[in-house]
Amino acid sequence: MSERFTGNFTQQEPIPEAGIEAALTVLRHGRLHRYNTAPGEIAETALLEQEFAQAMGADYCLAMASGGQTLATALRALEVKPGEKVLTNAFTLAPVPGAIASLGAVPAYVGVTEALTIDLDDLEVKVGDPSVRVLLLSHMRGHICDMDRLMAICDAAGVKVIEDCAHTMGARWKGTLSGRHGVFGCYSTQTYKHMNSGEGGLLISDDDEAMARAIILSGSYMLYGRHLAAPPAEVFERVKYTTPNVSARMDNLRAAILRPQVKALAQQCEAWNARYKVVEDGLRDTPGLTVIERPEAEHYVGSSIQFLLLDWPERAIGAVLERCAARGVELKWFGGAEPVAFTSRYDSWRYAPVEPMPATDRILKGIMDMRLPLTFSVEDCALIARIIRAEVAAVWQAEGAPQEI
Numbered sequence: 001m002s003e004r005f006t007g008n009f010t011q012q013e014p015i016p017e018a019g020i021e022a023a024l025t026v027l028r029h030g031r032l033h034r035y036n037t038a039p040g041e042i043a044e045t046a047l048l049e050q051e052f053a054q055a056m057g058a059d060y061c062l063a064m065a066s067g068g069q070t071l072a073t074a075l076r077a078l079e080v081k082p083g084e085k086v087l088t089n090a091f092t093l094a095p096v097p098g099a100i101a102s103l104g105a106v107p108a109y110v111g112v113t114e115a116l117t118i119d120l121d122d123l124e125v126k127v128g129d130p131s132v133r134v135l136l137l138s139h140m141r142g143h144i145c146d147m148d149r150l151m152a153i154c155d156a157a158g159v160k161v162i163e164d165c166a167h168t169m170g171a172r173w174k175g176t177l178s179g180r181h182g183v184f185g186c187y188s189t190q191t192y193k194h195m196n197s198g199e200g201g202l203l204i205s206d207d208d209e210a211m212a213r214a215i216i217l218s219g220s221y222m223l224y225g226r227h228l229a230a231p232p233a234e235v236f237e238r239v240k241y242t243t244p245n246v247s248a249r250m251d252n253l254r255a256a257i258l259r260p261q262v263k264a265l266a267q268q269c270e271a272w273n274a275r276y277k278v279v280e281d282g283l284r285d286t287p288g289l290t291v292i293e294r295p296e297a298e299h300y301v302g303s304s305i306q307f308l309l310l311d312w313p314e315r316a317i318g319a320v321l322e323r324c325a326a327r328g329v330e331l332k333w334f335g336g337a338e339p340v341a342f343t344s345r346y347d348s349w350r351y352a353p354v355e356p357m358p359a360t361d362r363i364l365k366g367i368m369d370m371r372l373p374l375t376f377s378v379e380d381c382a383l384i385a386r387i388i389r390a391e392v393a394a395v396w397q398a399e400g401a402p403q404e405i
């Protein structure tokens, strides 16, 4: 009998007891809205912002309703205009181009490399367009590009960078935390990310005026004085009459759930990496399968793992997906022609124009993706790797590879 995995790829850990207790306190007093405080009380939301800013080493932090809202708010705070072209990754998730489209702006895609990071040669060409002012950089699935080179390219072209850190909360490039290179760092606290409040987002920045705009945009009315990780009042004086309220606040219940998770983040990142390493080691040297080698400068958080079945025919990839699924291992494929569940491709977002990107298409066609929730043990991860390895090898052999593929 072949081994079978019975774990659930979408089951996260429970909320820490301290978060449950704090949430019950909020529910019992009923003051869920962040500006609904008793005399002398400091809202959970304001405390979360202060603690997350400190954890990231940022001057300012804003808690929001979702990760997608942090992206759209960052774009609005940089005064991106309708019709404006905004650069972003071709390999990303739908809320990223969606945030750009929500302003009536137009996503323009930059290619992906075999390292699954943004193609910096392609970026260098595309920042040459004088109408481009902003790059919304997605550290998709936690892969961080050479941030020194990326910032040099963007700085030289006068292009501002917003970092989508939905998969890199706690990760670093050469010691600098992801989210600390660009004007804004954007995080999601949706259930499948590194902290879990169901829905939610955190936005960080050191830029006075951009953050003052973001806070007004989030729906602070004129209560920004109650924030603990906000620019000084005089900065708001400069922007408060000209910045619309777009209402995308976080509430005290979610903030209460998240505060203990900020403290646990480093430890959680280590737990992910222990699991990631076991799967990575188990997959290395499988014929036909390309492991994504991580650069030494990148301190990633392995909350998911990707590998490539590069230049495999679709039929063979389909066979691997089916055979793994039959043994309880759920792989996601970014190469499918039709968008499925969370995976979709730049050319399935038909509200924006696309140019042919053959080099990117080749990579996307081969990307296999799998979550590694912390409810999996290290032994589970070893079993998962054995199953993938065996099924990839079986299909590879049946296909008569490598000669005929």
Ligand SMILES: *Cc1c(COP(=O)(O)O)cnc(C)c1O
Binding pocket: 066, 067, 068, 069, 092, 093, 095, 096, 138, 139, 140, 141, 164, 166, 167, 188, 189, 190, 199, 200, 201
């Ligand atoms: C989840 C995610 C987002 C958006 O976060 P939500 O909180 O779901 O709005 C943005 N970018 C990437 C890459 C994501 O995975």
